[in-house]
Amino acid sequence: MHRNAISTLVNALQAAAVGLLLLAPLLAGDYWRFFFFQMVVMAYLAIGFDLSYSYARILSFMHALFFGLGAYLAVPLVSAAPWSLPATLFVATAAAGLAGLVSGAVLVRMENHNPTIATVILSSIVLLAANSMTSVTGGEDGLIIHARTIGFLGLEIGMGPTMALYYLAAIPLVALVVGRLLLQRTETWMLVRAVAQNETRARQLGFDARAWRLILFAASAAIAGLGGVFYALMMQHVSTSSLEVGLSINAILYAAIGGLGTAFGPLVGVLLIYPITEVISLYFIYVPILVGLVLIIVSLFFGRGVIGTLRSLEDQTDHPRAPDNPAPEAMTHDEAAAGAPSR
Amino acid sequence: MAFDQILFELLNGVVWGLILSIIALGLGLIYGLMGIINLAHGSLYMAGAMCAALLINRAGLDFWLVLPIAAVAVGLLTLALNTAIFERVLHRDPAVGLLATAGVFLTLDNTVLALAGADPQSVMPPIFDVLEFAGIYYPVYRLVAAGIALLTLIAVALFLRFTRYGLWMRAVPQARDLAAVTGIPILKVNAITAALAGLTAGLAGALATPISGAHFQMGLSVIAACFIVVVIGGMGNLWGAVVVAIALGLIRGLYSTVLSPTWSEVAAFSTLLCVIYFKPNGIFGRR
Numbered sequence: 001m002h003r004n005a006i007s008t009l010v011n012a013l014q015a016a017a018v019g020l021l022l023l024a025p026l027l028a029g030d031y032w033r034f035f036f037f038q039m040v041v042m043a044y045l046a047i048g049f050d051l052s053y054s055y056a057r058i059l060s061f062m063h064a065l066f067f068g069l070g071a072y073l074a075v076p077l078v079s080a081a082p083w084s085l086p087a088t089l090f091v092a093t094a095a096a097g098l099a100g101l102v103s104g105a106v107l108v109r110m111e112n113h114n115p116t117i118a119t120v121i122l123s124s125i126v127l128l129a130a131n132s133m134t135s136v137t138g139g140e141d142g143l144i145i146h147a148r149t150i151g152f153l154g155l156e157i158g159m160g161p162t163m164a165l166y167y168l169a170a171i172p173l174v175a176l177v178v179g180r181l182l183l184q185r186t187e188t189w190m191l192v193r194a195v196a197q198n199e200t201r202a203r204q205l206g207f208d209a210r211a212w213r214l215i216l217f218a219a220s221a222a223i224a225g226l227g228g229v230f231y232a233l234m235m236q237h238v239s240t241s242s243l244e245v246g247l248s249i250n251a252i253l254y255a256a257i258g259g260l261g262t263a264f265g266p267l268v269g270v271l272l273i274y275p276i277t278e279v280i281s282l283y284f285i286y287v288p289i290l291v292g293l294v295l296i297i298v299s300l301f302f303g304r305g306v307i308g309t310l311r312s313l314e315d316q317t318d319h320p321r322a323p324d325n326p327a328p329e330a331m332t333h334d335e336a337a338a339g340a341p342s343r
Numbered sequence: 344m345a346f347d348q349i350l351f352e353l354l355n356g357v358v359w360g361l362i363l364s365i366i367a368l369g370l371g372l373i374y375g376l377m378g379i380i381n382l383a384h385g386s387l388y389m390a391g392a393m394c395a396a397l398l399i400n401r402a403g404l405d406f407w408l409v410l411p412i413a414a415v416a417v418g419l420l421t422l423a424l425n426t427a428i429f430e431r432v433l434h435r436d437p438a439v440g441l442l443a444t445a446g447v448f449l450t451l452d453n454t455v456l457a458l459a460g461a462d463p464q465s466v467m468p469p470i471f472d473v474l475e476f477a478g479i480y481y482p483v484y485r486l487v488a489a490g491i492a493l494l495t496l497i498a499v500a501l502f503l504r505f506t507r508y509g510l511w512m513r514a515v516p517q518a519r520d521l522a523a524v525t526g527i528p529i530l531k532v533n534a535i536t537a538a539l540a541g542l543t544a545g546l547a548g549a550l551a552t553p554i555s556g557a558h559f560q561m562g563l564s565v566i567a568a569c570f571i572v573v574v575i576g577g578m579g580n581l582w583g584a585v586v587v588a589i590a591l592g593l594i595r596g597l598y599s600t601v602l603s604p605t606w607s608e609v610a611a612f613s614t615l616l617c618v619i620y621f622k623p624n625g626i627f628g629r630r
Contacts (some may be wrong), residue, residue, distance in 0.1 A: 299438075
């Protein structure tokens, strides 16, 4: 395929993703708005995971914890007071970011696979603890948000998957994705990519690689937490199931299918996979079996995801890779970062 | 705190530590030989436990017959996983193996949920006797289970030390290329390692069933325990992991004299997490 054709295809795919998010709920009914709202929420989680994996270099199975933290903090903060929505968003995002900063401080010091393993350990400890603290978390039955509206700059926004709340969630998401695309052209982002590709080299060049990874990990946690708040506001219900490692694995699947290390990958992955799993769940309730199988197949045979694969086709037609820069193995960090060309 | 209660909980800790150590041993073997972090290892343990529970409760088989059946069934399952997944992951980015085995974890746990339901299965211990010593009454079955776990550890140690495949399993991680040129059938060594890891995980699951019951999600807390043990013991250091497994069991036992079972598990994990904070790459290190 010609480079231009692929470029156009990628751009069209990205524009379609944003268009779908912003326009579809206007045209469709209540059920579809709820459906799209869930995808928006999952996209936050998938973006958070991707930021952590591709740039903080921590393959995290604990992002559902940040998501759940955001969701749980929404419960006491929701009220009709005019400051309620901004305060909820701010407190939950900041708390998730802080939790990311604290856990990340340990994770970035670990070597090899140990950070990933530590995220699995933390996930199961927190889930175990949360399930036994039923008085605080409500356990698997969860907590219900009783408020019918939430205050926002003098307005009363209806809780649940309402139109206003949908756009309050979707617009920051689009801003996040587009902002990330713009950020890729800055010098700061080049430094971020340098750290992600080769930490030792970046450190030798005088950059504080660990600090950068820590900042990115905290940011990824904050984004996951923001998704959690919107989830709580939409569902009006939070339970410990939003802390489960299975949720983190779902987010990983979305990001991997869309394309790791690309601005639009996580969002495209959610838009592709979420509807499929929803349709299947009408006929077959054990969807996680299929999610697991798809994850196996994707990781073994299709590591670059949709956007990454298209981008690499584009690169091949453009300039064959030099021998000292061979096409990397699927999902290496080099590839993850190279999948997002900064031209 | 009464001495007899502490003794009782410490014994429980040792029993659990020994069972945990044979699970962690398999996890460590797969990691050491193939460089794969098997996130589905807890699910293999769960598969052994559920297999045993269902064969006993629904098919009415005898526990001592079920024990080897569950171990071999999980061994074969892991052999299949080796062919389908582990072999394809070798020499690739570690993330590929992590994601693929995360998929296996999700698939296995939910397949068991679909087949056997979400109700916890409980199984009567095959030995009802209670041993009285030092003022406590201790169930004999738990001592027997600990003994079987200990014998398994010894058998694996002997296998690694005195058989040709055991020698190869120790040699390959040290010099992969040299091993390949000298004609060691690496794929076959990998397959035997996977089967052995599955066998021990399945055996551990079946052994634990009369003590803790069986449930489709029981793998998750075990994988956390195994990972803590393997990280602190030093990745690739098998015997370090065994020592830490027993230490984890003892710490959990001590906590459970004052805390509920779940909280003592959380507290024991958190205690060892503090160790990871100060020694992020393990206390026994590697090589």
